[in-house]
Amino acid sequence: MEAGRQFTFERAPLRVYWELTRACDLACRHCRAEAVAIRHPAELTAAEASRLLEGLAAFGDPKPHLVLTGGDPLTRPDLFALIAAAQALGIGVSVAPSATPRLGSAEIRRFREAGVEAISLSIDGSTSAFHDAFRGIPGTFERTLDAARAAHDVGLPFQINTLVSQETLPDLPAICLLAAELGASRWSLFFLVSVGRGTVLQQISPDEADEVMRWLAELAGRGGPPVVTTTEAPHFRRVMLQHRVSRARGHGAGIRDGNGIMFISHTGDVQPSGFLPLTAGNVRTDDVVSLYRESEVFRTLRRPDLFGGRCGRCEFHWVCGGSRARAYAASGEPLAEDPLCSYEPRP
Ligand code: SF4
Numbered sequence: 001m002e003a004g005r006q007f008t009f010e011r012a013p014l015r016v017y018w019e020l021t022r023a024c025d026l027a028c029r030h031c032r033a034e035a036v037a038i039r040h041p042a043e044l045t046a047a048e049a050s051r052l053l054e055g056l057a058a059f060g061d062p063k064p065h066l067v068l069t070g071g072d073p074l075t076r077p078d079l080f081a082l083i084a085a086a087q088a089l090g091i092g093v094s095v096a097p098s099a100t101p102r103l104g105s106a107e108i109r110r111f112r113e114a115g116v117e118a119i120s121l122s123i124d125g126s127t128s129a130f131h132d133a134f135r136g137i138p139g140t141f142e143r144t145l146d147a148a149r150a151a152h153d154v155g156l157p158f159q160i161n162t163l164v165s166q167e168t169l170p171d172l173p174a175i176c177l178l179a180a181e182l183g184a185s186r187w188s189l190f191f192l193v194s195v196g197r198g199t200v201l202q203q204i205s206p207d208e209a210d211e212v213m214r215w216l217a218e219l220a221g222r223g224g225p226p227v228v229t230t231t232e233a234p235h236f237r238r239v240m241l242q243h244r245v246s247r248a249r250g251h252g253a254g255i256r257d258g259n260g261i262m263f264i265s266h267t268g269d270v271q272p273s274g275f276l277p278l279t280a281g282n283v284r285t286d287d288v289v290s291l292y293r294e295s296e297v298f299r300t301l302r303r304p305d306l307f308g309g310r311c312g313r314c315e316f317h318w319v320c321g322g323s324r325a326r327a328y329a330a331s332g333e334p335l336a337e338d339p340l341c342s343y344e345p346r347p
Helices: 046-057 079-088 105-113 128-135 140-154 169-182 196-200 206-222 235-242 288-294 296-301 309-313 324-331
Strands: 015-019 065-069 093-095 118-122 158-164 186-191 227-231 260-264 269-271
Touching (some): 046 288, 105 140, 128 140, 140 158, 140 169, 169 206, 186 206, 206 227, 206 235, 269 288
Parallel strands (some): 015 065, 015 260, 118 158, 186 227
């Protein structure tokens, strides 16, 4: 990973996050989607979903990886049909299910048999008291551990997602140990962006973020498992470069909202990520490939030389570029600097 090299993803996203539904039985304190109990009547229909998958296949090879998220994807009765349809088009699939009674060992085995490449599970506290308070439903912590063990038993790789905020900061080392004990292949730390229900949580300071990232860089340097990655904190790559972490894996240089990442909402809106609600168009009426390659929203997000403040001047901006979602949440301007970064670029 070189700081000066221009990492852009003009042809196709590496990952497409498709929010199949906003229906979910949990009530997480930081839910981006502000999930609700009942499926929205305007969700994409089975026929529209099928057309969308064909649209994604039209990006050509290598095709983007598809992450089916929500809400809870298991609330859609056609989930396994969609997985099969994606795979028939040569699109690899991961799933982000919610830890509810819908997610039993039978479903985990079915994911494995269906060829799902990985699932993600959320752990925001190392004890049931802490985690369940976050998730809003007692018993969710134990259900999550059961799902992780079931995935491990059938050989289905799983990622643990953890929120980084003032509320979770002291517990991160214990959560890290838990993820390793469970056999997670990846530990992904999501640095809070104040959108959705997340606005009630407390952001950490830029110095605290740097401290966490230095610790993560040390962990990444050991090579895992689990592999350590971040979401909405691309400055982790700057920290790794500064610390010359050579064994780090899974840290795609330059990938950020709109550059390598595309999000499709439950009603078909196409956005740079689930945390950056700028709509380029809708899959019901627009060609998804054209939206990614040609829309103004996506094209400008691939140009860190256009970014404002420190992110515009920064020598790391091609590998990092800052969280565009956090810049937007903080200032209403998606090209502004990421306020969670402490770095002062060279004059
Ligand atoms: S100033 Fe911006 S581009 Fe530079 S490291 Fe910080 S977040 Fe990344």
